[in-house]
Amino acid sequence: MSRGFEIVSKYQNDGINIPHRTTENAAGYDFESAVDFKLPSIWKLNFVKLLWAIRHENSLSEDEVAKAKAILKPYLVPTGIKAYMNPEEVLIIANRSSNPLKRGLILPNGIGVIDADYYNNESNEGEIFVQLLNFSVTDTVIKKGQRIAQGIFMPYLLADQDDLVEKATRVGGFGSSDK
Numbered sequence: 624m625s626r627g628f629e630i631v632s633k634y635q636n637d638g639i640n641i642p643h644r645t646t647e648n649a650a651g652y653d654f655e656s657a658v659d660f661k662l663p664s665i666w667k668l669n670f671v672k673l674l675w676a677i678r679h680e681n682s683l684s685e686d687e688v689a690k691a692k693a694i695l696k697p698y699l700v701p702t703g704i705k706a707y708m709n710p711e712e713v714l715i716i717a718n719r720s721s722n723p724l725k726r727g728l729i730l731p732n733g734i735g736v737i738d739a740d741y742y743n744n745e746s747n748e749g750e751i752f753v754q755l756l757n758f759s760v761t762d763t764v765i766k767k768g769q770r771i772a773q774g775i776f777m778p779y780l781l782a783d784q785d786d787l788v789e790k791a792t793r794v795g796g797f798g799s800s801d802k
């Protein structure tokens with residue numbers, strides 16, 4: 624086995640491009656968005672009211688809480704891509720440097736960790752998603768095919784105590800191993 628990318632079944636006929644490097648020595652394979660989307664600016668949130676309520680222990684209405692949660696919740700950008708790799712390798716998803724500068728986009732998880740056993744998992748076939756938040760003052764529009772993040776394959780090391788805990792089989796992502 625080696626490492627590489629495949630298109631997830633449901634996107635087979637959607638014109639998805641396999642992640643690619645743009646220059647000879649680029650470390651990152653650029654991932655494109657599989658959809659058009661608009662990310663609202665987080666400043667649409669009424670921070671003054673929110674802070675006032677927290678400071679003065681006034682409770683917010685259910686509507687206000689729901690709106691705040693919706694705006695502050697990271698958007699999961701589908702890529703239509705899955706990645707296979709050797710067991711002791713990982714794919715690190717990192718932001719593009721131009722994202723915060725030009726588009727106000729950050730990865731709220733810092734980096735994304737794509738595990739080798741995420742590939743072809745039973746719940747979503749191992750589709751890679753990129754978490755994004757828009758901290759700029761305007762909404763950001765991203766078109767299908769626009770590059771949104773980069774993936775870097777890396778080897779990882781095991782700790783001496785690794786065998787002490789029995790390992791489960793991965794069934795999905797985003798908290799699927801929570802008890």
Ligand SMILES: O=c1ccn([C@H]2C[C@H](O)[C@@H](COP(=O)(O)OP(=O)(O)OP(=O)(O)O)O2)c(=O)[nH]1
Nearest residue numbers: 735736737738741751752796797798799800801
């Ligand atoms: O930006 C990301 C981060 C993770 N994942 C997928 C691949 C990864 O293998 C899986 C689990 O990620 P992680 O272990 O970081 O998240 P978790 O919250 O610990 O979820 P789990 O309980 O499923 O391990 O989710 C993505 O598609 N994009």
Ligand SMILES: [Mg+2]
Nearest residue numbers: 797798799800
């Ligand atoms: Mg995990």
